[in-house]
Amino acid sequence: xxFPAQPFTLIDWAxxxxxxxxxxxxxxxxxxxxxxxxxxxxxxxxxxxxxxDKGHVIHCLKGEVDIEIQDGPTHxxxxxxxxxxxxxxxxxxxxxxxxxxxxxxD
Numbered sequence: 171x172x173f174p175a176q177p178f179t180l181i182d183w184a185x186x187x188x189x190x191x192x193x194x195x196x197x198x199x200x201x202x203x204x205x206x207x208x209x210x211x212x213x214x215x216x217x218x219x220x221x222x223d224k225g226h227v228i229h230c231l232k233g234e235v236d237i238e239i240q241d242g243p244t245h246x247x248x249x250x251x252x253x254x255x256x257x258x259x260x261x262x263x264x265x266x267x268x269x270x271x272x273x274x275x276d
Contacts, residue, residue: 176202183209208274216270218263225257226276233270238263247272 179202186198186209196211212235221240228237229252237253238244240261247253247270255262 173205206276210272210274212266212270214267214269217265221261221263223258223261224276225255226274227254228252229273231271231273233266233268235264235266235270
């Protein structure tokens, strides 16, 4: 991953408008070239139905989320934990029974 040339930036997540998403979950995104930085709040019962093949670094700030690996195990990401998955390696999706707040970089 290469960080694009960018001046020093502070992000006030409360001031970033949520993306339009057809779900009760909230996603706020700041984009710097090809780099996306996101604050995601997953509602209780959130369940991704699709397999994602985009690489991410995911840090769980609050709650917990189960990261299901296609043809593999499911890993529980709890508050204070971070995970990394590469582009297309492997496809993955998340779900949470209780809700979670995640910080993502992709």
